[in-house]
Amino acid sequence: MEQGSLSTRTSGNVITCRAAVAWTTNAPLSIEEVEVDPPKAGEVRVKIISSGICGTDNHIIEGKMKTPFPAILGHEGAGVVESIGEGVTTVKPGDKVLMFPLPECRECIYCLHPKGNFCKKENILSPTGLMLDGTSRFTCRGKKIHHLQGTSTFTEYTVVDEIAVAKIDAAAPLDTVCIMSCEVSTGFGAVFNTAQVTPGSTCVVFGLGGIGSAIVMACRASGASRIIGVDINEQKFPRAKALGVTDCLNPNKLKKPVQEVVEEMTGIGVDFSFEAIGLIETMVAALKSCNRSSGVCVIMGVAPSGSQLSFDPVVLLPGRTLKSSVLGGYKTRDDIPRLVTDYVQKKINIDPLITHRLPFPKINEGFKLLRDGKCIRCVLSMTP
Numbered sequence: 001m002e003q004g005s006l007s008t009r010t011s012g013n014v015i016t017c018r019a020a021v022a023w024t025t026n027a028p029l030s031i032e033e034v035e036v037d038p039p040k041a042g043e044v045r046v047k048i049i050s051s052g053i054c055g056t057d058n059h060i061i062e063g064k065m066k067t068p069f070p071a072i073l074g075h076e077g078a079g080v081v082e083s084i085g086e087g088v089t090t091v092k093p094g095d096k097v098l099m100f101p102l103p104e105c106r107e108c109i110y111c112l113h114p115k116g117n118f119c120k121k122e123n124i125l126s127p128t129g130l131m132l133d134g135t136s137r138f139t140c141r142g143k144k145i146h147h148l149q150g151t152s153t154f155t156e157y158t159v160v161d162e163i164a165v166a167k168i169d170a171a172a173p174l175d176t177v178c179i180m181s182c183e184v185s186t187g188f189g190a191v192f193n194t195a196q197v198t199p200g201s202t203c204v205v206f207g208l209g210g211i212g213s214a215i216v217m218a219c220r221a222s223g224a225s226r227i228i229g230v231d232i233n234e235q236k237f238p239r240a241k242a243l244g245v246t247d248c249l250n251p252n253k254l255k256k257p258v259q260e261v262v263e264e265m266t267g268i269g270v271d272f273s274f275e276a277i278g279l280i281e282t283m284v285a286a287l288k289s290c291n292r293s294s295g296v297c298v299i300m301g302v303a304p305s306g307s308q309l310s311f312d313p314v315v316l317l318p319g320r321t322l323k324s325s326v327l328g329g330y331k332t333r334d335d336i337p338r339l340v341t342d343y344v345q346k347k348i349n350i351d352p353l354i355t356h357r358l359p360f361p362k363i364n365e366g367f368k369l370l371r372d373g374k375c376i377r378c379v380l381s382m383t384p
Contacts, residue, residue, distance in 0.1 A: 010082060010083065011038070011082070011083040011093070012038050012083070013038065014035050014036065014037055014038065015035070015036045015045070015082075015157050016033060016034070016035055016036075017033070017034060017036060017155065017156035017157050018031055018032070018033065018034070018155070018156050018360065018361075019031075019032055019034040019072050019138070019140070019145075019152075019154060019155030019156065020032075020072065020073070020074075020154040020155070020360070020363045021034070021070055021071070021072060021140055021145060022060070022061060022069060022070060022071050022072070022073050023069065023070045024069055024070070025060075025061060025062065025063035025069070026061065026062060026063060027061075028364045029061075029073070029154065029363055029364055029367075031360075031361055031363070032140050032141070033140070034072070034138055034139065034140040034145065034155065035138070035139040035140070036137055036138060036155070036157045036158065036159060037137040037138075037139075037159065038083065038085075038159075039083060039084060039085035039088075039137075039159050040085050040086075040131075040133065041085045041086040041087050042085055042086070042087050042088060042132070042161060042162050042163075043084075043085040043088070043131065043137075043159055043160065043161055043162065044081055044083075044084050044085070044088055044091055044097075044159070044160055044161075044162055044165050045081070045082045045083045045084075045137075045157060045158070045159045046077070046079040046080065046081055046082060046097060046099065046157065046158055046159075046160060046165065047079050047080050047081075047082045047156065047157055048077050048078075048079040048153055048155060048156055048157065048158060048382045049078055049079045049080065049174040049175065049178075049381075049382055049383060050077070050078050050079075050174055050175045050176070050178040050379050050380060050381055050382060051074045051076055051077045051078075051153040051154060051178055051360075051379070051380045051382060052076035052077075052178050052179045052181075052182065052183060052210075052354075052377050052378070052379050052380075053074075053076075053363070053366045053367060053370055053377070053378045053379075053380065054075065054076055054182050054183065054210065054377075055209055055210065055211070055278070055370065056075065056182075056302060057073045057074060057075070057148075057154075057367075058367060058370055058371065059278065059302060059304070060073060060148070061073070061367070064278075064304040064305065065302065065304065065305055066127065066305045067127050067129065067146070067148065068127065068128065068129035068146040069146065070140070070143065070145050070146065071129055071145060071146040071147070071148055071152070072138055072145055072146070072147065072148065072152040072154055072155050072158075073148045073152065073154050074148065074151065074152060074153035074154035074155070075099075075100075075101040075148055075149050075151040075152075075153060075181065075182060076153060076178050076179055076181040076182045076183065077098070077099045077151060077153030077158070077178055077181060078096070078097070078098055078099075078168075078172075078174040078175075078176075078177050078178035078180075078181070079096075079097060079099070079158075079174065079382075080094065080095065080096055080097070080174070081093050081094060081095045081097055081165075082157065084162075085162075087162075088162050089162075090162060090165075090166070090167065090333075091162070091165060091166070091167050095167045096167065096168050096169070096170060096172055096174060097165050097166060097167055097168060098165070098166055098168055098177065098178070098180060098181050098336060098337070098340070099150075099151045099153060099158070099160050099164055099165050099181060100150075100151070100164050100165070100166070100181055100327070100332040100333070100336065101124065101148075101149035101150065101151050101164075101181070101182065101327070102117065102118070102119060102122055102124065102149075102164075102326050102327050102332050103119045103121050103122065103123075103150060103161060103163040103164040103332065103333075104117065104119050104163060104164075104331050104332045104333040104334065105119050105120065105121050105163045106163070106333070106334075108120035108121065111331065115329075116329065117325075117326065117327065117329055117330060117331045117332065118326060119163070119332075121161075121163060123149050123150050124149055124326065127148075127149065129146025129147055129148070130146065130147060131147065131150070131159070131161060132150075132161050137158075137159035138152070138155075150164045151164065151181075153178075154360075154363060154380070155382075156360075156382050156383075163333070164332075165333075166332065166333040166336065166337050167337065168337045168340040168341075169337070169340050169341045169344045171344045172340050172341075172343070172344055175357075175379065175381060176350070176351070176354060176379070177340050177343065177350075178379060179210075179350060179353060179354065179377055179379065180336055180339055180340055180343070180350070181336070182327065183210045183211060183214055183353060183377055184214055184339065184350050184353065185327045185328045185330050185332075185335075185336050185339065186211050186214065186300055186326075186327050186328050187210075187211050187212070187213070187214020187215040187217070187218060187276075187300070187328065188214055188215075188217075188218045188328055188339070188348075189325060189327060189328010189329050189330050190211075190215055190218070190274060190276075190298050190300050190325065190328050191215055191218035191219055191221075191222055191272075191274075191328075192218060192222070192328070193325065193328055193329040193330065194298050194323050194324070194325040194328065194329050195272045195274070195296050195298045195323070197218070197219055197222040197223075197224055197271075197272050198222065198223070198271070199222065199223030199224075200223060200224075200225045201222075201223075201224050201225065201270075201271040201272060202224065202225060202226040202227075202228075202266050202270040202271050202272070203219045203224045203226070203227045203228065203270055203271065203272045203273070203274065204227075204228040204229075204230060204262050204270045204272075204273045204274070204286070204289050204290075205219070205227065205228070205229050205230065205245070205273075205274045205276065206230045206231075206273070206274065206275045206276060206277055206282045206285065206286050206301075207230070207231060207275065207276035207277035207278075207282070207301060208229050208230075208231040208233075208236040208237075208239075208240045208245070209236070209276065209277075209370075209373070209376065210353065210376050210377045211276040211300055211301075212229070212231075212240075212274070212276035212277075213239070213240065213243055213352075213353055213376045213377075214350075214353055215274045215276060215300070216229065216240060216243045216244050216245055217243050217244060217352070217353070219244065219272070220243070220244030221348075224244075224272075226246050226247070226266070226270075227244055227245050227246050227247075228245070228246065228247045228248075228249060228262060228265065228270065229241075229245035229247070229248045229249070230248075230249045230250075230251060230258055230262075230282075231248070231250065231373075232250055232251060232252050233373040234248070234250055235373055235374065236373055239355070239376060242352070243352060247265065249261060249262070251285075257285065257288075258285050258289070259285045259286075259288035259289040262289040263289065268291050268292075268293075269288075269289055269290050269291040269292060269295055270289055270290050270291065270295060271290065271291055271294070271295060271296070272290065272295070272296050272297075272298070273286040273287065273289045273290040273295065273296070273297045273298070274286065274297075274298050274299075274300060275297070275298070275299045275300060275301050276300045276301050277301040278301030278302045278303050278304070279301065279303065280303055280307055280308075280309055280310070282301070283299050283301070283303070283309060284309070284310075284311050286299070287311065287315060287320065287322055288311075288315060290320055291320075292315075292318040292319065292320055293318050293319045293320075294319050294320075295319075295320050295321070296320075296321045296323065297320065297321065297322050297323065298323050298324060298325070299322070299323070299324045300324065300325070352376075353376050353377050354376070354377050354378075354379050355375045355376045355377065355378070356369055356374075356375045356377075356378040356379070357378070357379050357380075357381060358378060358379075358380055358381070359380070359381050359384070360380050360381060360382045362380075363380055366378040366380060
């Protein structure tokens with residue numbers, strides 16, 4: 001009732017609300033008053049209830065990933081549909097929804113193919129910071145503000161294209177399921193879809209932050225017999241072991257390269273290796289850590305723009321496989337709502353992946369927790 005009255009009151013009008021604006025790189029986000037335009041045809045305006053702080057957002061702030069500024073960042077968001085534009089049929093005002101940094105148009109060759117999920121209408125590889133029609137829905141201090149990957153969830157209201165939003169289970173707790181939009185889907189999908197980890201196998205996970213922690217949980221759920229965790233921040237080790245890591249390694253304290261230590265620990269290298277950091281050197285170390293004859297290495301970390309991955313091709317020759325995926329290969333609108341339902345029905349548990357919760361105005365404190373390695377995932381509550 002309350003949501004319906006809100007939609008009736010605001011539908012078709014510009015909404016003024018709070019948002020965290022990134023005016024430039026290497027600077028704190030600024031809580032500003034912004035104007036959010038009504039949705040155009042094929043678009044949806046959403047009242048954000050919660051948003052996760054992801055390492056990708058931090059990479060953008062640090063200037064490691066090309067993104068147009070000024071911008072409203074954030075791409076892990078859960079909320080309620082406030083209003084819809086002409087022609088929208090898959091969601092309606094009042095629906096609980098997730099927003100996705102990777103759309104699913106259900107029309108292009110990639111969406112229609114049974115494998116893969118990298119929709120032709122993505123805004124990740126060459127980000128424009130705009131809606132599909134080439135314009136922005138955000139204004140602040142008289143200036144147009146860019147979107148992030150078609151989402152922008154560090155705001156009380158956002159506008160997304162219909163192809164980047166999906167209705168979820170009405171029983172889903174919106175203060176928690178926001179992490180399904182990236183952290184959970186990326187980590188779980190890396191294991192279940194991209195690597196297809198098998199029972200009794202050995203695994204190594206480079207990076208024990210949000211994505212790495214989700215990978216660990218999925219490896220454990222897949223029946224891996226040994227999960228080696230690699231990170232230079234030993235504060236993460238107790239949490240990682242609670243999630244399923246059997247052995248922890250700090251490369252800075254080893255007398256030889258970490259891949260050599262992993263090979264010694266397992267005899268022949270691991271069956272599956274995962275990189276969830278985004279550094280060239282750890283990507284190569286992850287590749288060299290897996291069994292040279294049949295090992296599978298999955299890169300989920302995003303390297304700085306312009307990076308070049310370089311290694312001797314002989315590393316692959318004996319039979320290693322190098323793979324990657326975005327959001328774990330899940331077709332976002334079709335598959336991720338099913339994950340939410342699985343969580344609601346207690347078939348999977350994502351609660352351990354959220355270690356901190358903060359009110360929206362304390363967003364910069366949340367980023368500090370992330371940079372200091374003190375949290376797996378910090379979730380912002382967008383409502384006072």
